[in-house]
Amino acid sequence: MEATKQDKTKTGSGSHDALAFLEAEHRSVEKLFEAFGKVGDDDLDARSALVQRACEELSIHAILEEELLYPAAQEALADSDKIDVDEAYIEHFLVKTLIAKFETLKPCDKGFDATFKVMSEMVGHHVEEEEEELFPELRKSKCNLRALGEKLAKRKAELQSKLDAVGSGSVGDKTEML
Ligand SMILES: [Fe+2]
Numbered sequence: 625m626e627a628t629k630q631d632k633t634k635t636g637s638g639s640h641d642a643l644a645f646l647e648a649e650h651r652s653v654e655k656l657f658e659a660f661g662k663v664g665d666d667d668l669d670a671r672s673a674l675v676q677r678a679c680e681e682l683s684i685h686a687i688l689e690e691e692l693l694y695p696a697a698q699e700a701l702a703d704s705d706k707i708d709v710d711e712a713y714i715e716h717f718l719v720k721t722l723i724a725k726f727e728t729l730k731p732c733d734k735g736f737d738a739t740f741k742v743m744s745e746m747v748g749h750h751v752e753e754e755e756e757e758l759f760p761e762l763r764k765s766k767c768n769l770r771a772l773g774e775k776l777a778k779r780k781a782e783l784q785s786k787l788d789a790v791g792s793g794s795v796g797d798k799t800e801m802l
């Protein structure tokens with residue numbers, strides 16, 4: 625299963641294909657979740673850095689999908705009875721609520737690990753639905769995935785430079801400041 629997902633990313637229709645682009649982002653955040661599981665309980669700096677990075681990547685990813693992918697999907701799949709994009713927005717909202725909890729949680733606090741674990745499970749569920757339901761339907765649709773991929777790459781560069789400018793010293797939901 626994992627191999628198939630990775631192969632799809634590498635052999636998709638190129639780096640500008642919107643879905644290959646988003647799948648690569650999914651793999652990247654999964655690596656952070658996996659790395660967190662391997663870090664020692666007493667390595668608080670490493671735990672904090674991994675959570676911060678995951679929150680940043682997820683915040684940018686959520687903005688990209690909500691601004692560009694989901695509206696395109698709602699248009700391309702307007703007649704689909706299989707896909708409900710509204711559900712995806714709600715799942716993003718829930719993940720962002722957990723990201724916001726890290727504004728105040730410190731790695732030594734009770735609940736830090738549990739919050740990250742629940743977040744990784746919610747993200748895992750959401751990513752699976754995107755890759756197994758939404759993305760295949762989009763591939764079959766008339767949606768111009770190449771043009772969408774170019775917009776995603778351009779917007780990501782803008783968001784990343786804004787994030788770099790505001791600094792990434794604090795964890796938490798970055799969607800408000802971007
Ligand atoms: Fe999503």
Ligand SMILES: [Fe+2]
Pocket residue numbers: 646650685689751754
């Ligand atoms: Fe996604």
